[in-house]
Amino acid sequence: MDLLSSLNEAQQQAVLHFEGPALVVAGAGSGKTRTVVHRIAYLLRERRVYPGEILAVTFTNKAAGEMKERLEKMVGGLAGDLWVSTFHSAALRILRVYGEWVGLKPGFVVYDDDDQGTLLKEILKDLNLEARPGQFRAVLDRIKNRLGGVGEFLREAPDFVAGVPKEQAAEVFHLYQKALRGQGAVDFNDLLLLAIELFEEHPEILAKVRQRARFIHVDEYQDTNPVQYKLTRLLAGEKPNLVVVGDPDQSIYGFRNADINNILSFTKDYPGAKVFRLEANYRSTAAILEVANAVIEKNTARLEKTLRPVKGGGEKVRLFRAPNAREEAAFVAREIARRGSFGQIAVLYRTNAQSRLLEEHLRRAGIPARLVGAVGFYERREVKDLLAYARVAVNPLDTLSLRRIVNTPPRGIGASTVGKLLEYAQKQGISALEAFRHAQQVISRPQQVEAFVRLVDDLIEAAYDTGPREFLKRVLEETGYLETLRAEPDGEERIANVEELLRAAGDWEEEVGGTLADFLDTIALTASAEEPAKRVQDGKLEDPEAGGDEVTLMTLHNAKGLEFPVVFLVGVEENLLPHRNSLSRLEDLEEERRLFYVGITRAQETLYLSYAEEREVYGKREYTRESRFLADVPPELLEEVSAFGSAGAAVVIRPAKVEEKKPLGAFKGGEKVRHPRFGQGTVVAALGAEVTVHFPSVGLKKLAVQFAGLERID
DNA sequence: GAATCCGCAGTTTTT
């Protein structure tokens, strides 16, 4: 297959880039992944680069999987040796090999946000600090995500953070780190920080890894944080063959310390970097793109870029003003019912809390829907309980997990017993499990604890030679956990979740394979958005692949990178989009605007915007008004619809003819044409009455369709 | 030690 012929001029240029740094500014729907995949194939085929020298970093495991799949299709078996991974997975993989060089214990586990929160809460409680754990986690993340560490934090933070003096916050941070390491655990941020530490202290290891990453691609570069930036720099080295791909207009993870400046100043950070701009948009109609462009133009933190439609014309954007959130949801359900073909439709919102009403109305209307990434599957209590058994078996030092399972299901080992045993552990300087072994010296009725220790020892033994599925089944058998669940109010659903976990474990064994410890690693690095989606119809978890014709519900953040023929973007109102917590700072407001932009650019054909003038927040009624961002939508591209009308179909209040404001003529991107003077060429983009054509003879030309006298060649 | 009840805080987004 020809690597270039199916690409437009800008994409080709990017693909042909060989050595040195390059920035690919890839607008929404501009064929970004395609370009990266083709470039890798080009390196392999035309430049004779070994697959074992190429690293591609993506933002999610899902994206990594998709890229790998596409590469396999293009280059076949060679793809097996490529390194395609997220930052975190890559770091973990390195630390599994070299972790001991930076003080990690062999079986260390990765704590997720939940565990991080639990640990933090305990420390705060021990110190009698009245701080909000939620806020405190943000502080912790900040310290860990911005390189400067505690020193910088103490220098630059205000005197009080999360309700406590910053010196005390720093103390909590130290205790937290100590507790983590003490039980052989690392958190998400540690993965990257320790990788950096490893590289800086052991240049020989860095040199080795660099061999494996002579050509580096970083996708979604606009979402990298300072730590990831540093890691990239280290890997790229003195002579960086580094291609970063991204779109500052889609930078929406600032709250997680992603720094949009990483992409904005790439050409300064990497002198001599080439810049390629992918602006031809293959996804959306001209109308939708014009709206998107008009909205994002208002931002200041940008790289100049305008999306150019390949598709023509299109319907106007529809706006529905609902008297309240209930009516808004009802409108969405009615419109969807009217349209049919649910699989093409997505409903996007700013906050997860908004999904509830929508779910309810869709269910009532009998519309099948799937909820992406809401209540994390791996965050459910019953799932975490079972996995805690696995974690203890793999890493007996994991006290957090040990405490979780010690009385789950209830086996007569209550809080006071555990308290005594932990105190003993502390005093003796031994691990919690060791203290459990000495139960008869500590408590008066040690039988239950002794039985529990036997169970744990059995499981530790089993963990050596048992796959995840069988291991989990064994836990169920030996603990009688299922029976306990059955007695609970929503036991049936919980049991279904347990079954789903077993199924997931079985699938993993088939598709990936490995030890129980590997399985835990996979789970730790899987984001909720990548999990099996939740079916709204029956409330149970099912295989997302199994379904087909379902409406997709998700947050704007989760929608990045996806596209749908029909998109409903709901809650376009003040305090929600932009969110109330983002109103005071300009940077935050701009990020909210980018979120709006991301939402708009998900739509291929039809875009609905809606908001509610009244909405219940925490059961309290609140009044709101339309989002300030709506003012930036060109009025002539907006069409207001009403809920009233026969059969409940949306009725256009101000019917305006859907004029083809920018007729595209007959040309489409990729088509071959002949020009009277320039000869044969390929259409790169068609924007309104103007087409951009690449001619081998003279390069890129912008031509007016009307006058150019272009002829299509078949 | 376990079960039940009450009060209050929390929801912005997540690798």
Next chain:
DNA sequence: CTGCGGATTC
């Protein structure tokens, strides 16, 4: 409104 933690009761 929900879910969690703490207090109260069995």
